[in-house]
Amino acid sequence: MTARPPAVPEATEYDLVVRSRRTVTSGGERAAAVAVRGGRIAALHGYTAPLTAAEDVDLRDLALLPGLVDTHVHVNEPGRTHWEGFATATRAAAAGGVTMIVDMPLNALPPTVDVPALDAKLNAAAGRCHVDVAFWGGAVPGNVKDLRPLHDRGVLGFKCFLSPSGVDEFPPLRPHEVRRAMEEIAAFDGLLLVHAEDPALLGDPGGPTYRHFLDSRPGAAERSAVEQVIALARETGARTHVLHISSADCLEPLAAAQADGVPVTAETCPHYLTLTAEEVPERDTSYKCCPPIRSAANRDRLWDGLARGVLSCVVSDHSPSTADLKVPDFAAAWGGVASLQVGLAAVWTEASRRGHGLADVARWMAAGPAALAGLPGKGAIEPGADADLVAFDPGAAVPVEAGRLHHRNPVTPYHGRTLRGAVLTTWLRGRPADGEPHGEFVFGER
The missing domain is CATH 3.20.20.140 (Metal-dependent hydrolases)
Structure with a gap:
């Protein structure tokens, strides 16, 4: 994985962008940039799209699940x-x-x-x-x-x-x-x-x-x-x-x-x-x-x-x-x-x-x-879902x-x-899950 600085640090649009040529969506694998804001997936862009973010991670040919x-x-x-x-x-x-x-x-x-x-x-x-x-x-x-x-x-x-x-x-x-x-x-x-x-x-x-x-x-x-x-x-x-x-x-x-x-x-x-x-x-x-x-x-x-x-x-x-x-x-x-x-x-x-x-x-x-x-907010890379993402070396x-x-x-x-197959990074709602615990309880909707 390589990290690239945001193009315009003082005008950050997203909290996190994760790019992969092997982004796994419900429609199959595609090259994409997954843009995260407020713990959720805000948008899927083209892999090379110019985006501004506090952190921009490029997985290249590693998979994003x-x-x-x-x-x-x-x-x-x-x-x-x-x-x-x-x-x-x-x-x-x-x-x-x-x-x-x-x-x-x-x-x-x-x-x-x-x-x-x-x-x-x-x-x-x-x-x-x-x-x-x-x-x-x-x-x-x-x-x-x-x-x-x-x-x-x-x-x-x-x-x-x-x-x-x-x-x-x-x-x-x-x-x-x-x-x-x-x-x-x-x-x-x-x-x-x-x-x-x-x-x-x-x-x-x-x-x-x-x-x-x-x-x-x-x-x-x-x-x-x-x-x-x-x-x-x-x-x-x-x-x-x-x-x-x-x-x-x-x-x-x-x-x-x-x-x-x-x-x-x-x-x-x-x-x-x-x-x-x-x-x-x-x-x-x-x-x-x-x-x-x-x-x-x-x-x-x-x-x-x-x-x-x-x-x-x-x-x-x-x-x-x-x-x-x-x-x-x-x-x-x-x-x-x-x-x-x-x-x-x-x-x-x-x-x-x-x-x-x-x-x-x-x-x-x-x-x-x-x-x-x-x-409904889990288990998929799609706009509106929680930004739960996995960098994976297959x-x-x-x-x-x-x-x-x-x-x-x-x-x-x-x-x-x-x-x-190796898990390299796991993000929970856009934050790495390898530090202090920040998991939340999820209850069924009634």
Whole structure:
């Protein structure tokens, strides 16, 4: 990157101009100068346009991406801040080109299942965020009465589990409870997010290896749960989003439901698109997550579902823990992958190998999640949007060292891998996001 002084310093028109011959907009890559004023994108000009600005940055042939939006992040604060907290998670996000996260209602203590719990989370996060943060609420047994108050306070939607969540304070919903939550959420046009695995088809790993663990959570459990969710969404009309699809067997019922107009969408995650069961080291439980990483053939089918639009988002499901909980036994270890900082590079590494471009990645990791969460000012380089921008070197080789990542605990399955693509600078509303935290809370419009 090179910086050029403004042509007329005493008559500054913009706060910041960022130029790139590879500016990624919703229409694809183009040469452009992105002009920023007051934290928003004021205009897109030609790459060589003579503009006056307090700062003018020329990326030349490096790419300029919209800031990524990650709608699936477990920050865990308050209560389990030793697993992850707002300061560390959002610093990792900024370093990875993510300028907006939406925090999951678990594994914080208390979980975000009522307004007082949301207030506790806001107090814990205040002044600590390096990127903008919004919040999901939780749908658990007995809290239907709390859903509308949480919605009115600005949570973007509600997450539930159909199978045990892994923490006792966030129990799953039974089918009749899912229906009741959907009816309530549909009444105020909210959004329900579902961890979809059918508990009747889940088993005990029965042994310590990855194969034991994988066999205990078959793709059939995901498909069965997805089919149940689709039927309830069709019946109630509730907008419904299926989280972290790992089994490609779910694509057929999802595609059919979407074609029928059922209001159901779905996401997948970098680890399902880049890692495979065949390569999981025998005792490396950093790979353990629920649902599990599956075969290379399954991975290929997920990419096809993403290309066809059946899957509309790629988000991290960043779910870290302390290293001692990742004991070298797949039956007992905590299930969660830590990848917030490396998700963009991981997806770009595999996407570019498969012939996809940066515009595809931006659609999956910025525009798609922003649309899901109802965040019209995020996830795009266009006039009026927040000036959330990422300078990205798509050709750089980046070795991953867990101890050098910014999330709290140095555990990730990407340790030792070399990924393609480096984030050079992240701007949050026109300001670099690598200094003092200036992230803001974002609430849903009511």
